Every structure is written in C-alpha cells, then in structure tokens.
Amino acid sequence: MTTARTSEGEELIPVYIMGKCYMVPPSLTIMKAMEWAGYKLIRGVGCRGGFCGACATAYRIQGDPKLYFGLACQTVVQPGMYLAQLPFFPARRASYDIAQLEPTPTTLFSLYPELLRCLGCGTCTKACPQEIDVRAYMAAGMRGDIAKVADLSFDCIMCGLCAARCPAEEAQYNIAILARRLYGRYLAPRSRHLQERLEEIRAGKFDEAIAELKSLSVEELKARYEARDIEPA
Amino acid sequence: MSGYPPEMQESIRRVEATRARRLKETFPAMSMDERDEILHKFHPDYKEETFRAIRVGVSKGQKMPIELADVVEGRPHIDPDFDLSDPIAETDVLVIGGGGAGASAALLAQEHGAKVILVTKLRFGDANTMMAQGGIQAADRPEDSPAIHYLDVMGGGHFTNVPELVEALVMDAPFVIKWLEDLGVMFDKEPDGTMVERHGGGTSRKRMHSARDYSGAEIMRTLRDEVRNREDDIIVIEFSPAVELVLDDEGRVAGAVVMNLETGVYGFIKAKAVVLATGGGGRLHYQGFPTTNHYGATADGVVLAYRVGARLGYLESMQYHPTGAAFPEQIVGLLVTEKVRGLGAQPVNRHGEQFVYPLEPRDVEAAAFIRECVERGNGIVTPTGQVGVWLDSPMIDIIHGPGTIERNLPAMVRQFRRFGIDITKEPILVYPTLHYQNGGVRLKADSSCDVPGLFIAGEVSGGVHGHNRLMGNSLLEITVFGRRAGRSAAEFAHKIKPGKPTLAHLERWNRELEEAGVDTGVVSPILLPDYTRHE
Numbered sequence A: 001m002t003t004a005r006t007s008e009g010e011e012l013i014p015v016y017i018m019g020k021c022y023m024v025p026p027s028l029t030i031m032k033a034m035e036w037a038g039y040k041l042i043r044g045v046g047c048r049g050g051f052c053g054a055c056a057t058a059y060r061i062q063g064d065p066k067l068y069f070g071l072a073c074q075t076v077v078q079p080g081m082y083l084a085q086l087p088f089f090p091a092r093r094a095s096y097d098i099a100q101l102e103p104t105p106t107t108l109f110s111l112y113p114e115l116l117r118c119l120g121c122g123t124c125t126k127a128c129p130q131e132i133d134v135r136a137y138m139a140a141g142m143r144g145d146i147a148k149v150a151d152l153s154f155d156c157i158m159c160g161l162c163a164a165r166c167p168a169e170e171a172q173y174n175i176a177i178l179a180r181r182l183y184g185r186y187l188a189p190r191s192r193h194l195q196e197r198l199e200e201i202r203a204g205k206f207d208e209a210i211a212e213l214k215s216l217s218v219e220e221l222k223a224r225y226e227a228r229d230i231e232p233a
Numbered sequence B: 001m002s003g004y005p006p007e008m009q010e011s012i013r014r015v016e017a018t019r020a021r022r023l024k025e026t027f028p029a030m031s032m033d034e035r036d037e038i039l040h041k042f043h044p045d046y047k048e049e050t051f052r053a054i055r056v057g058v059s060k061g062q063k064m065p066i067e068l069a070d071v072v073e074g075r076p077h078i079d080p081d082f083d084l085s086d087p088i089a090e091t092d093v094l095v096i097g098g099g100g101a102g103a104s105a106a107l108l109a110q111e112h113g114a115k116v117i118l119v120t121k122l123r124f125g126d127a128n129t130m131m132a133q134g135g136i137q138a139a140d141r142p143e144d145s146p147a148i149h150y151l152d153v154m155g156g157g158h159f160t161n162v163p164e165l166v167e168a169l170v171m172d173a174p175f176v177i178k179w180l181e182d183l184g185v186m187f188d189k190e191p192d193g194t195m196v197e198r199h200g201g202g203t204s205r206k207r208m209h210s211a212r213d214y215s216g217a218e219i220m221r222t223l224r225d226e227v228r229n230r231e232d233d234i235i236v237i238e239f240s241p242a243v244e245l246v247l248d249d250e251g252r253v254a255g256a257v258v259m260n261l262e263t264g265v266y267g268f269i270k271a272k273a274v275v276l277a278t279g280g281g282g283r284l285h286y287q288g289f290p291t292t293n294h295y296g297a298t299a300d301g302v303v304l305a306y307r308v309g310a311r312l313g314y315l316e317s318m319q320y321h322p323t324g325a326a327f328p329e330q331i332v333g334l335l336v337t338e339k340v341r342g343l344g345a346q347p348v349n350r351h352g353e354q355f356v357y358p359l360e361p362r363d364v365e366a367a368a369f370i371r372e373c374v375e376r377g378n379g380i381v382t383p384t385g386q387v388g389v390w391l392d393s394p395m396i397d398i399i400h401g402p403g404t405i406e407r408n409l410p411a412m413v414r415q416f417r418r419f420g421i422d423i424t425k426e427p428i429l430v431y432p433t434l435h436y437q438n439g440g441v442r443l444k445a446d447s448s449c450d451v452p453g454l455f456i457a458g459e460v461s462g463g464v465h466g467h468n469r470l471m472g473n474s475l476l477e478i479t480v481f482g483r484r485a486g487r488s489a490a491e492f493a494h495k496i497k498p499g500k501p502t503l504a505h506l507e508r509w510n511r512e513l514e515e516a517g518v519d520t521g522v523v524s525p526i527l528l529p530d531y532t533r534h535e
C-alpha cells in the first residue's frame, strides 16, 4: 500500500473502489480519487461538472448500515467509503412521435402504463442527487398533471439512480422528459413576437439591411458598431 | 459552518466590510486603449512563447497553442494499410460527435431521407452542450433585428468573422428557436408567452433565451430524446470515437475508422457523407489552465479534418472565461456563469476592493483578474496554492431582494452547497478558466469545408465567431450549422456514387512528417486526457 501522506503532507484515507482498498487524499472527489488510485476512467464519467448524469455512484460507509447515493464528480471521499459506480442502468423508454401526441391527462400513462404502479414509497426521492422530489412528480404524473411533472423534474440530469432504487421498476426520468417535451411543445404559451419575426424574415424584411452590412468595409462596420445604441438592462 | 478555511474567511470579512460602500459605486469601464494594453500584457493569447506554427499540412505556418500543435502534428492510431475491405457498418450519413451539433445534424439528415449512424466518444450527450447554463441568442423581439444581431456578432469577433456565416447564424436564429420549441424545449417565458430575454456580454439588445440555468442541458436532452425516437433511421453507437477519416479514390470523404473505447478494437464505418461535430479542446489545458469543458473535449475533430486536407483557422485565439471556480479544489475550473455578474455581483480583491468594471468583454475581464493576482499580488491564495479573486455574489440578493440567487441560479447554488459554501451569504473565489475554442475547421455557409463529402458543425468549426465568441452564440451555432450540415450531407449522399475507400492520405501524412523532421511523440486524436497519477 502507498504511504500515508501526499507530498503536500495531506494524510491519506482508505476508500474501497469496487471492493479494493486504496489510500487517497481526503480532499478529492470520488472521481478524482479513482484517478489518483490509477484508474483511467471511460465509464461513469462525462461532464465532470454535475450536469450529465454519467457518474451515478452508490456507496456505504464502514460501520454505517445506510446506503448513500451521489455523483462521483461532485462528492468528496470519506474514510471507509465502499464505492460502486452505476454508469448504466437499464430502463424502459417508450418510442413516440412528439408531433402525433396530445397533451391529455392520459398521455403519460398510455405510453408508460407502469406509472400507475408507483407505490409512493419515496425511495427515489432519497436517491436523487439533484434533490428533486421524484415521488412528487410521479404522483403528479399519476394525476395526469403534465405541467407539474415538467416543472418539478426540470433539474433532472437523467442519472438513473431513482430507477435503480425503485421497487415498482419505474423509469422515472423517461416519463419526466416526455412530460417536459409535451409541456414545451403543447402547453407552454406561444410567443407572438417569435411568430411575427419568422413571417418578417420569410417576407425578406431584413435582406436589404443584412446585404448592406455585408458590403461594408471593416472601418465602416466599426463605426456602425461603436455608434449602436444599447438597450438598457 | 463555512466551507472556507480561516485564512480565506478573514479576507471575506474585508469583502463584507466594503460591501455597503460598493453597492453605491461601480468601478469605471476601460477605454479602448486601456483594453488593448491590458490584453497585450496579461491575456494568455498574447503570450508569444506559448504558441507555435504548425510545420506540415495545408495550413502550414499557422499559429496555435503548443499543446494543440503537438496533437495536430501527431501520428495516426492506425497504419495506412489498415484493412477497409470489411466495414463494420454502412450508412448514408455518418455523424461524428454526440453533442448538440451532432444531434441536430442527425435529425436533419434523417428528415432529408438519409440513413444515419451517429458515433460518439462517451455517452450520447456527454458533451459541452450539456453544460451550457446561460442561454441562446436569437433576435426575435420587435426592438431587435437580425441586422443588429449581425453587428453585435461582428464587433464581438473583432470584425474577423466570415460575413456569410454570420448572416446564416442571425437569419436562421429565430427559426431554430421555433424548431427547438416544437421539439419541446421549455424556454423561460412570461405567462402571455413572451420570451424572457436578457443581455449577455457584448449584446446591444436583450436576446438571450434561457431554460432556467440548465439551458444547454434542456436543449441537449430534448434533441437526444428525439434522435432516440427515430431509431429506425438513426443508429447511435456510444463509446466509439472516430480516430481517422477515410477518403475514396476521388478524394471524397467515405467514412471513418472508429475505436471501441473498451476493447480497443478498430472498425471501418463506410458512409457517403460525414458530419464532423466533435466540439472543442479544453481538456488540452493550454498553458496549464483548468477548463470548464467536458472530459472528452480534446480537439479530435481538428486533427481528423486536418489530416484529410481541410484548412484550419482562428486557432490563435482561445476563450478564457474570467469566472472559473478557484475554490474548492474539487471543482477548480468549472464555470461560474456570467449571469452572476449580470445580476450585480462585483469582482473584488483580497482587500475587498473593486479593481475592474464587472462586465468588460470576457477577454478583458480575464486579463484584469490575472493582473490583479499576478502583477499586483492582490489575489487570495487557497490552501492548495490556487489563486483567485472574489466574486461578491451576496450582493445579488441585496440588490434584487432575497431569494433572487436561489431562483435564478439553482445549479450554481447546488454546486457550491455540496461543498459547504452558501453563495447567497459568502462570495465565490474565481480565476480565468479555458472555456471555448473560437476557431477550428474552416466552414462554408452550407456547412461544407475544403474536402468534398465532409461537413462541419459546432465548436469544431472556425469562422462564425471570428476571434471571439459572444455568450449565447454557440448554442445557436450548433443548431444552425448542425441543421445545415445534416441537410447538406444528406443531399450530398443522395447524389454521389462512392469510389473505393482508401487511407493513402496517411501515407502522405507520415511522409510529410518525416520529411519535415516532425515527431511530437503524440498519437492523435488523443481521445481522453490522462489524469491518472504517475509516481
């Protein structure tokens, strides 16, 4: 085993990666600790910033009966951690044509009938590294409240930890993205100004102005740029 | 309990002491001359000794960061006599890269009648697109117009942008917003449907559309979901980065050799057209800078395209984001979004004093941070030796009312709370971080490049943003040119009769390296950085 300190004098702590003990600096994230231990990561790593959900990790701590969950790129190691990466968890995903769906209260469970099997146990909520109340959005889904599911699930990074824990074998995050897409396409209020702009562009309203700008020399463009008025914040 | 060690807390007390005064005063903006001077003295792009000219290929003589030049001049993974006779798959359009640009291209190629294979390095969506927080620009308000957007883009890029590309960018922009909305992207809106739009650095109109502070994630996961719904026509192959492009005997791109990341086995995917959408190169850590980029951002596309003869451009300027996290150690380099300054947080030094106008252009702001720390010694040093300046985030709630930070920056709040730091009460330590590759493979308005059959989209390309990209224009670029690339590639694929696949260009490449006496010791593309410890 390696020495008990780093060159900066930091005292090393034991962690167990897939059952094998390594001494690592206590300041590292789980991800960096694995690299420090010598793993060149391929699975279980993506953005390294808490946005992509690739690095779902389950762990226990020696002497503590509880099971914990976190993102390897965002969680700092602790002494006696037993780590298991869950870079992939099989979950069902329905296939659909968003343009052919209707945003009715039954749409979610017609594509995901298992939604109605949710027991309301809340295990998913405890596992979610994004602090989303997964049980609550599943309950909203059962009521057919698409807008509520979309809102509550918005911060979901599709890491799969909820699905890994669910006794009812739900694929919560797949149901959630369906709800968000239905909301974005059908239920969110439309933008009049966007529609009007599209018509103006189609009618060629800006063609001349753009053509003129393209024809200017750099000096002329600079002068225009410096003279442009700035909308107040 | 604070996540900051005692020495840093001491400096925080000084920041708090000056806050009341600073709420009433803002440091003045620099003149054009002052900007110029600080850039030349302190911006990483002006450190001559960290750049060099490449010595082989069609863009010989072009300057780029040494780390990038080393991989561009690298040796191929495979030999020129690699067996192409038995492809592992065949398709009309091969898309390389599963980020926003690649996903857009796959969708449009499919809509134009092509069978598509999308290969990507890690999982589909493990990409810079997923990490974008701030938003996407489009001139769709009555006060705004594509012409005003055009002027902002050109000015931001120091007027070196390619006009036809900028025209495509700004004129397609409102259509792209509509397209994303129809796919189900949840943009921030007022109850009457009016888009919530904000300023970004260098915009003269408010045109930044957002989806809370998960703008890129919302776009990426929606596009990915749509690609997966078209599984009959679009096959996605993950953990299979491209290591070489293949030409046919008439010099057209005819597919790529990919590597199974887990088994190390190479295979040829034959295609009638290829879209290259591999993103940027932050993980090359130019000049030792940390980066905001995802793990697979290693500039592979620049290497691949260059070896088949596509010209490069604009790679002598990289974008350093002024506000990368500098503490805690675990998240050094990760992005602290520009919105934090946009909402009123001031940068201050270890004495709690302002030293720069908070919303200078990114390059100027970054240079000012470096000057404050390096030349003036006014930075805060962390226990691991990282230096930085404070970004006084608690000011936001004081200016706009309690709860503003929590509501507008949930991803930021969560990220720091994980390490015991409450950014609504304590400032954030920041230092410039490597953020964006302004340049890349030279692009044309239909997303084609110098090499027939090869189409380019996204951060891997060069020309749209000139020498400096404005926030919100790259999420726009990847959708505008991703769509164009998909369509152009499908049309190209329908037209051509493919010739015989060959890797003869690798023979020429190897010979050229030898004749020029170039050996950087690198096999490229490098695919992933190596962060394992070497004792």
Ligand SMILES: Cc1cc2nc3c(=O)[nH]c(=O)nc-3n(C[C@H](O)[C@H](O)[C@H](O)COP(=O)(O)OP(=O)(O)OC[C@H]3O[C@@H](n4cnc5c(N)ncnc54)[C@H](O)[C@@H]3O)c2cc1C
Pocket (backbone or CB within 6 Å): B096, B097, B098, B099, B100, B101, B102, B119, B120, B121, B122, B123, B124, B125, B126, B127, B128, B129, B130, B131, B132, B133, B134, B135, B136, B137, B215, B216, B240, B241, B242, B243, B277, B278, B279, B280, B292, B293, B294, B296, B297, B298, B300, B301, B335, B435, B436, B457, B458, B459, B460, B471, B472, B473, B474, B475, B476, B478, B525, B527
């Ligand atoms: C933290 C952060 C915040 C940002 N915020 C904003 C913002 O607010 N607004 C904005 O407009 N822009 C923002 N940007 C920039 C913007 O997100 C990116 O420039 C843009 O998303 C790039 O998209 P892309 O599809 O070109 O590349 P990416 O999204 O990076 O996708 C490239 C894909 O190609 C894959 N790949 C790489 N090499 C290979 C290979 N050899 N073979 C196969 N696949 C490969 C990668 O793994 C990746 O999946 C931000 C960037 C970062 C990093």
Ligand code: SF4
Pocket (backbone or CB within 6 Å): A117, A118, A119, A120, A121, A122, A123, A124, A125, A134, A135, A138, A165, A166, A167, A168, A169, A170, A172
């Ligand atoms: S874990 Fe499964 S069953 Fe329990 S509340 Fe969550 S979704 Fe329902």
Ligand code: SF4
Pocket (backbone or CB within 6 Å): A053, A127, A128, A129, A130, A131, A132, A134, A155, A156, A157, A158, A159, A160, A161, A162, A163, A172, A173
């Ligand atoms: S809802 Fe499920 S998939 Fe989404 S972030 Fe939470 S645990 Fe992960």
Ligand code: FES
Pocket (backbone or CB within 6 Å): A044, A045, A046, A047, A048, A049, A050, A051, A052, A053, A054, A055, A071, A072, A073, A074
């Ligand atoms: S690596 Fe993306 S969330 Fe951890």
